[in-house]
Amino acid sequence: MTSIDSSNAVEEVWGSSVEQIDVLGYPCSSFVKRRRHLGDLLLDGRRFGEREYLVHGDRRLSFDAHEAAVKRVAALLQERDVRAGDRIMLFGANSIEWVVSYWAIMELGGIVVLGNAWWSQGEVDHALRTVSPALVITDVPRSQMIGLVQAKVGFDVIAAAIADLEPTATYVRPVMKEDDPAVVLFTSGTTGLPKGAVLSHRGILATLQSLALLTRRLPNSGAELPRSSKAMLSIPLFHVGGLQQIITPMLAGGTLVFTEGRFDPATVVRLIEDENITVWSTVPTMVSRVMDHLEEVNHAPLPMLRTVGLGGSPVGMQLRSRVPRWFPNASRGVAVTYGLSEAGGVLATGVGDELLNRPGTVGKPLKIVTVRIDDPDENGHGEIMVRSPSVMLRYWSNGDDRAANDPITADRWLRTGDVGWLDDDGYLYVTDRSKDIVIRGGENIATPHVENRLLEHPDVREAAVVGLPHPHLGEEVGAILVLDKGSQVSIDELATFAREKLAYFEVPTRWQLRESSLPQNATGKVIKRVLRDEWAAQIVT
Incomplete structure (x- = not known):
């Protein structure tokens, strides 16, 4: 059986109109026309054919070659009894094997569990106990952290399937629902060991569609394909920001270039120049270290970068003001995002003059995100509350529908634990954290x-x-x-x-x-x- 139903033209399943719909029993802003399953994004990727999708060192994989590899790996995993609803942990460093495995699990209706490659042994054991994965797909350095009784497959086996030129690969793709779990993403709660935030297909796709609309990459009838661009991936794929970067090219048609090994500013600069990187979305500390390096060695600015996205931690005005000096063509493309794992990643974003004219803002909430300030003080500052289709379903908890310290209220508002305020134009400011x-x-x-x-x-x-x-x-x-x-x-x-x-x-x-x-x-x-x-x-x- 083929893995993807291509009955609808890509342009006919995406739209910009938003309406209030029922999501898990409560009203949410949602796109009217939208994808329902993450695996269907492979349909969008077909538009880009021989364009490069993934680059990791000397290895390069086009969109067409990637889809063929996904089919082979999905068939391999189905032979190993992976079924719809199974939790499959990806536990390894960023790699092509990681990405292809992610899409293959989606095709089989499995739930991808993102294993943090930096965990201690105790945290690995905790994650395995929490989600009880049917299979762990892992690389050599981390394989020894997986117990002998846990079923696992090495990245080397996945690599062999990717390299196999045999085109035949069949498997059965189950019918999935929008609110079925897609990803379990571990995040540090306010107490104890990491908690597994359960993200749905609906939620991840809602964030993707919102960002594609903002960047004018949403497919629409009669429009030309987006021009090719190259984005550098320097953050781990087990972070929600990294996960978003591997699905964005399916709409934008861009190439994702992996950094290799430990973060090294000099190596990153060479990669930007050699690959002509145009987009870099990362945490502020990495951008700061690269700019420090450029200054220390008296390197010329890097004009090829056109967009620099900063998220994951607070972004000071000093850092924002330095970006145009070293990345001159990104002076209007400096973007700041605010979000959290429990909300599926980005909740608000601002760019260019929006940031310069409103010091401290993290931008406006996305089109499908509703923000309110809970119990504001005399200055309008209070806890930031969020309702959106992107909000997690729950924390994963064996034998219990609601884990302890669940931050979602009974009417599905997410308590972010962050303190902030909204100005009269709807721009959000984050001023403090109420959680430890x-x-x-x-x-x-x-x-x-x-x-x-x-x-x-x-x-x-x-x-x-x-x-x-x-x-x-x-x-x-x-x-x-x-x-x-x-x-x-x-x-x-x-x-x-x-x-x-x-x-x-x-x-x-x-x-x-x-x-x-x-x-x-x-x-x-x-x-x-x-x-x-x-x-x-x-x-x-």
Whole structure:
């Protein structure tokens, strides 16, 4: 059986009109004409034929070759008993194998579980227990972290299927619904280990369609194909921003070029020049490090970049103002986004003069996103609440429909945990976070999770973990500890202890050891804001 139903012309299934419809029992703004299943995006990709879709080092895969590879890998996975509704974990570094496997799982009606390639062993074990995947598709470095009883397939097996020139590949594609789960994306909640946000086909497609409309890449009857462009992928595919970047080319017809290995500014600059990269959407720390490198080596500006997208962590005006100096043709294409994993990624975006004329704004909410400010103070500041078809279905929880600390209200408003306000023109400003999260280089870190590990050390009596300003990462992790009287434990020993159970990015990089108890409020809760502000002031001075 063929994998895709091509009965409708691509242009006839997309539109810009929005109306209120019922989504999971509550009214949501939604596009009237839209795709219903992520796998159907392969139909859109067919328009681009021999254009390059993926570039990773010396390997290049066209849209046509990619679809053929997806069919072969889907057939392979079906032979291994992958069925509709099965959770399949992708656990490895960015690669062509990762992308092809993602689309193959979609074709089979499976649910892609995004494994964080930076997890500690404890976090891997937690994820496996939480979602009970039918299969893990993994690379060699991470294969050893998967237990012997867990079924798994190596990226090498996927690579062999991709390289196979045999065209025959048959499998049965099930009928799926819009609100069926498509992806489980682990994100740091306010407490404990990472939680699996369940994103639906409807939700991921709604964000894609909104962004395609903004960038004028939405297919419409009579329009020419979008011109070819090249985007650089420098963030992990297990982040929602990375996931969005592999589906966008199906509408935009662009090429996605992978960076290789650890992030290195000099290597990134060479890649931008060699591949003539025109679009770079990433976290602010990476752009900052590249600009620092260009300045240090007295390199010429990079005029080929036309759009620089910044998201994942706060973007200061100093960084925004530096971008035109080093990427002169992106002066009007500097984009800032605001979003979170539980909302399927981007919720609001702003570009060019919108940002310059409204310092601090993250732009306007997307067309299908409704934002309200909960319990605003006298200045209109309050918690940002969101209702959108892109909001997650729930956190994945074995044996329970609603996990603990579910941020979705009974009438399906998402509590973002962020504090902000809306101006009279509808622009959103994010001013603070009400939840215990540090955002380090785009990676969310639950501070209670780090505190709980530090409190396991026999010499630690009290612990408070806060986010401190960092020029490149946005924030870094700072730990304030009260030790037992007479303790001789060193900071190096404490860091080693933390590293045994925490992912590398969760381990504090700044430490304060003190003898007096931490300040508390009337209910006995540590007043972290005071600790953070005092420490941050010392760093600035």
